[in-house]
Amino acid sequence: MPTLSGDRIRHSVVFTLAHEAGSEREADFLRAIADLASIPGVEAFELMREVSPKNAFDHALTMEFADRGAYEAYNVHPNHTRFVESRWDAEVKDFLEVDTAAR
Amino acid sequence: MPTLSGDRIRHSVVFTLAHEAGSEREADFLRAIADLASIPGVEAFELMREVSPKNAFDHALTMEFADRGAYEAYNVHPNHTRFVESRWDAEVKDFLEVDTAAR
Numbered sequence: 001m002p003t004l005s006g007d008r009i010r011h012s013v014v015f016t017l018a019h020e021a022g023s024e025r026e027a028d029f030l031r032a033i034a035d036l037a038s039i040p041g042v043e044a045f046e047l048m049r050e051v052s053p054k055n056a057f058d059h060a061l062t063m064e065f066a067d068r069g070a071y072e073a074y075n076v077h078p079n080h081t082r083f084v085e086s087r088w089d090a091e092v093k094d095f096l097e098v099d100t101a102a103r
Numbered sequence: 104m105p106t107l108s109g110d111r112i113r114h115s116v117v118f119t120l121a122h123e124a125g126s127e128r129e130a131d132f133l134r135a136i137a138d139l140a141s142i143p144g145v146e147a148f149e150l151m152r153e154v155s156p157k158n159a160f161d162h163a164l165t166m167e168f169a170d171r172g173a174y175e176a177y178n179v180h181p182n183h184t185r186f187v188e189s190r191w192d193a194e195v196k197d198f199l200e201v202d203t204a205a206r
Contacts, residue, residue, distance in 0.1 A: 052202035097153035100163045
């Protein structure tokens with residue numbers, strides 16, 4: 001994995017859904033999340049299973065932005081805000097956001 | 104960042120230190136953490152700043168393993184266990200471990 005450098009930001013989220021594991025509703029939500037990858041500025045998008053027994057999260061996503069401007073453009077992009085308002089808030093039971101940058 | 108596939112596991116930890124930000128003790132701890140990268144099986148090691156205002160963590164590290172066997176070998180490696188016992192437990196105020204794998 002190329003290491004972060006300069007102004008690059010890696011945005012990661014771990015989360016647990018209100019939907020039963022393996023359900024169609026879960027699959028549908030994960031398909032909708034994968035669509036966020038097409039928002040301008042989003043790089044290195046990855047949707048994964050969270051497998052550590054040391055936390056209760058089930059899913060994880062990560063993406064990178066060239067700089068904070070690209071990250072903020074993503075945050076306010078209608079596809080992102082619409083997804084948060086219409087799906088994330090209702091279907092995610094718990095989550096944690098982590099943003100990392102080069103030292 | 105190459106996406107995870109097959110049996111690969113990405114091991115990530117976010118943490119906050121007992122040491123003051125910018126102090127020599129903080130720098131010394133971070134140098135010691137960077138040494139973990141030389142443990143056999145550790146790939147794609149990265150030590151970063153955690154910059155999200157949505158959590159209280161200050162630092163993040165990530166590494167990858169080819170499979171769970173490599174990860175477990177790392178966990179029991181004397182350099183790792185010694186680091187955890189002699190430094191991590193005493194100098195880390197709070198932390199969260201996240202392990203991710205391909206869906």
